[in-house]
Amino acid sequence: MFCAVAASTPALDIANVSYSYGARLALDDVSLCVSPSSFTVLLGLNGAGKSTLFSLTTRLYSIPSGRIRIFGHDVAREPRAALSRLGVVFQSRALDADISIQQNLVYHAALHGISRSRAIVLTEQVLRQTGLADRAHEKVGSLSGGQMRRVEIARALLHRPKLLLLDEPTAGLDVKARADILDHVRRLLIEQGVGALWATHLIDEVAPDDDVVVLHKGRVLAQGSVTDVLIATQESAIHAAFARLIDNAEEAEAAS
DSSP: OGGGGOSSOOSEEEEEEEEEETTEEEEEEEEEEEOTTOEEEEEOOTTSSHHHHHHHHTTSSOOSEEEEEETTEETTTOHHHHHTTEEEEOSSOOSOTTSBHHHHHHHHHHHTTOOHHHHHHHHHHHHHHTTOGGGTTSBGGGSOHHHHHHHHHHHHHTTOOSEEEEESTTTTOOHHHHHHHHHHHHHHHHHHTOEEEEEESOGGGOOTTOEEEEEETTEEEEEEEHHHHHHHHTOSSHHHHHHHHHHHHHHHHHHO
């Protein structure tokens, strides 16, 4: 596992986490790591447990078993220290369409205890990075889907986190907008030294030099660099490796 040999404290360290919705087991003893400043893809089909894992990491749900740490800070025991280092882009839209981009970001900054004057400065900075500085006073409702995602990413970066969680951030976007958002996030992370856990069911969003975690029906089937996963599955492409892992898991489940 790629975090096991990291010299520094993992950006995200999830150990033996399980979670159930009543009788349905959504996560089954999940352990994974994200290294600092890395781009890690959490790859899984719809229903794999990606959103549940994000809900636990962000404390929307309490953690019934296992442990989650962000840069060494336990999410359950040190929530303020842990979450201050985390920025989140959820799959569902979370912007107020009836107010301006700037107003959305300033309001979000207040939730992090950032003063209005400081928030306006930070808002200008992050909007400049996202190419939307000239539209700061326009209502969010006037933006395209891809532009709204850029605003949500800018909002997640306002408090200068060191790790971003992005849950299906290209959902509902066309091919060009998807590629633009992916390129935009990769560039921002390189420029700012921020790590990312990018959850998706779209295999073409995985780059050859990414780290990857394959999650299926609440279980981690593989994790490591793309090269590590290809070697382990004896495949030459990530889509084939993913298909083999899923097929093997389904066959094992059917046989049990």
